[in-house]
Amino acid sequence: MHSRIRISVSLLPASAVLLVACTSNPPEKPNNALATAQQAITLANREVTQKAQSVPLYEAEKKLNQARSIIGNPDATEEDYARARRLAEEATLDARLAQAQAAAYQAQARKIELGETLETLRENLQLEGAE
Amino acid sequence: MNRRALTCLLVAALLTACSATPMQQELPALERARQAVAAAAADKEVHGYATVPLLRSQDALRAAQTAWTQEEDRARAEHLAYMAMRHAQIAQALAAEQAGAAQAELIMEQLNVLQLQARSHQIEELKEQLSKLEPKQTAEGIVLTIGDVLFAFDSAELSAAADAPLDKLASFLREHANDQVRIEGYTDSVGPMAYNQQLSERRAQSVADAMKARGIASGRMTVAGYGEANPVAPNSTEAGRARNRRVEFVILGAGVPEVIGELQGNVR
Numbered sequence: 032m033h034s035r036i037r038i039s040v041s042l043l044p045a046s047a048v049l050l051v052a053c054t055s056n057p058p059e060k061p062n063n064a065l066a067t068a069q070q071a072i073t074l075a076n077r078e079v080t081q082k083a084q085s086v087p088l089y090e091a092e093k094k095l096n097q098a099r100s101i102i103g104n105p106d107a108t109e110e111d112y113a114r115a116r117r118l119a120e121e122a123t124l125d126a127r128l129a130q131a132q133a134a135a136y137q138a139q140a141r142k143i144e145l146g147e148t149l150e151t152l153r154e155n156l157q158l159e160g161a162e
Numbered sequence: 163m164n165r166r167a168l169t170c171l172l173v174a175a176l177l178t179a180c181s182a183t184p185m186q187q188e189l190p191a192l193e194r195a196r197q198a199v200a201a202a203a204a205d206k207e208v209h210g211y212a213t214v215p216l217l218r219s220q221d222a223l224r225a226a227q228t229a230w231t232q233e234e235d236r237a238r239a240e241h242l243a244y245m246a247m248r249h250a251q252i253a254q255a256l257a258a259e260q261a262g263a264a265q266a267e268l269i270m271e272q273l274n275v276l277q278l279q280a281r282s283h284q285i286e287e288l289k290e291q292l293s294k295l296e297p298k299q300t301a302e303g304i305v306l307t308i309g310d311v312l313f314a315f316d317s318a319e320l321s322a323a324a325d326a327p328l329d330k331l332a333s334f335l336r337e338h339a340n341d342q343v344r345i346e347g348y349t350d351s352v353g354p355m356a357y358n359q360q361l362s363e364r365r366a367q368s369v370a371d372a373m374k375a376r377g378i379a380s381g382r383m384t385v386a387g388y389g390e391a392n393p394v395a396p397n398s399t400e401a402g403r404a405r406n407r408r409v410e411f412v413i414l415g416a417g418v419p420e421v422i423g424e425l426q427g428n429v430r
Contacts, residue, residue, distance in 0.1 A: 117241040124248035131255035138262030145269040152276050156283070 058109035060102045061116035068095045068119040071126035079133040087132065091125035094118040189230050195243035195250070199223050202250035211260035212253040219249030288337075291330040295411075303341075306331065306411040307394065308369075313407050316353070318364035320372055328369070331411060332376035344384045344412040345370050350403035351390045363387030369409045 072091050079085045098118040101111050199219045202208050208216050226242035229235045295306040308331070312324045320328070335343060347366030349358040366385040374380050395402035 114237070117237070121241065121244055121248070124245060124252065128248055128252050128255060131252050131259060135255045135258040135262060138259045138266065142262045142266040142269065145266050145273060149269055149273050149276065152273065152280060156276065156280055 058107070058112050061098070061112055061119055062102075064116045064119035064123070065095065065098055065102070068098070068122040068126065071123045071130070075126040075130040075133070078130045080137075081133075085129045085132070087125045088129035091122040091129065094122035094125065098122065189236070189239055189243065191240040191243040191247075192226055192230055195219075195223050195226060195246040198247040198250040202253045205254055205257060207257035207261040208253045211257040215249050215253035215256060219246045219253060222246035222249055288330070288334055291327075292334060295327065295331070300412070302344075303412055303414045306413070308409050308411070312369070312409055313365055315350075315403075315407070316361070318361060318368050320368055324372075328372050329376065332373055332378055335373065335378050335382070338413070339382075342382055342384070342414040343373075343378075344386060344414060345373075346410045346412060347385075347387045348392065348406060348408050348410070349390050350406040351393065351397040352403065355389055359387055359389035361387075362389050365407075365409055 068091065072088070072095060075085075075088050075091065076082070079088055082088060095118070098115040101107055101115040101118070104111070107115075199216075202212075202216050202219060222242050223246035226239050226246055229242055230239035233239075292306060295308060298305040298307075308324070308327050312320060314321060335341070345366045347362035347364070347369070349362050349365070351358075353361075363385070364387070366387055370380065370383050370385045373383060390397075390406070393402075393406045394408065395405040397403050397406060
């Protein structure tokens with residue numbers, strides 16, 4: 032029993048060596064993913080009129096900041112970079128959702144406004160016709 | 163012996179590992195993603211306007227499920243599930259925007275049709291009103307006459323009955339803002355000529371003031387009095403004299419507007 036444990040434990044250094052081997056390659060920073068996220072946030076900021084109400088935009092900005100601080104860390108591992116990439120990718124979709132929601136809101140508001148104008152005009156015409 | 167033991171251990175460890183991984187366990191992120199993708203897939207507007215983001219969400223959901231059940235990579239599964247959820251939500255938002263814009267476009271078309279109707283209705287009404295003002299075509303332009311109701315004998319004060327025709331004239335002038343107008347006052351033949359001359363000028367002026375009060379720029383209007391000249395009816399009867407106590411609008415239109423053009427046709 033005792034010897035079995037020792038064997039399995041002895042595997043650990045090997046895997047550790049493997050991990051070290053992986054990290055020894057200069058890890059690539061997910062700069063493109065971060066730039067894409069920044070771009071999406073900039074676009075969303077132009078469209079979103081009620082920034083205090085857009086949770087996705089808030090989340091986008093928060094995640095991009097997290098991703099930035101991860102890749103800004105000189106001791107960041109490849110795993111950290113993978114996490115930063117995921118955060119940036121999520122931030123991109125958060126921002127796109129914020130933008131799409133704002134556009135949908137505006138389209139809806141325009142539709143309602145036009146509908147009211149139409150209704151008023153219709154009523155006026157009916158009143159005139161009844162005169 | 164040792165080897166066999168090791169093999170046993172490895173197999174046992176693998177089995178344990180398998181049963182210990184949360185393979186049967188549901189990942190909350192995955193469940194949220196599944197619901198979001200299902201909602202988008204059930205949205206008619208998404209199929210009409212946002213098929214591509216829907217497909218992206220379904221792809222990401224499949225990848226997330228694979229990452230969870232086969233690769234056992236929780237971080238990747240959660241990330242992909244999140245992406246799937248967002249793609250699905252984006253699909254619904256984009257579809258709502260497009261559908262809203264399309265509906266707004268339809269309403270806009272109805273509005274245009276109705277506005278055209280309202281406009282022609284207005285023109286009809288105006289034509290009817292103006293035809294009561296005895297339009298005449300002269301070398302200078304169109305002449306509209308407001309008689310009968312405007313003034314009492316020996317008075318330049320507009321009667322209450324003058325309000326309605328004056329309103330119509332004002333709205334006509336507002337619609338044809340480029341035309342200059344000359345307002346000419348006339349009297350009946352009772353009384354001294356010089357007095358009637360002054361009275362006619364005061365009558366023209368009080369009509370110009372009434373027009374100004376209705377928003378017509380005074381720069382567009384000139385005022386003239388012609389006393390008892392140019393009677394439109396015999397001065398021998400009271401009815402004729404009432405018609406002669408009048409104000410004429412001469413619309414000095416370079417571009418004679420369509421309504422007037424049609425009215426000319428009616429008069430001829």
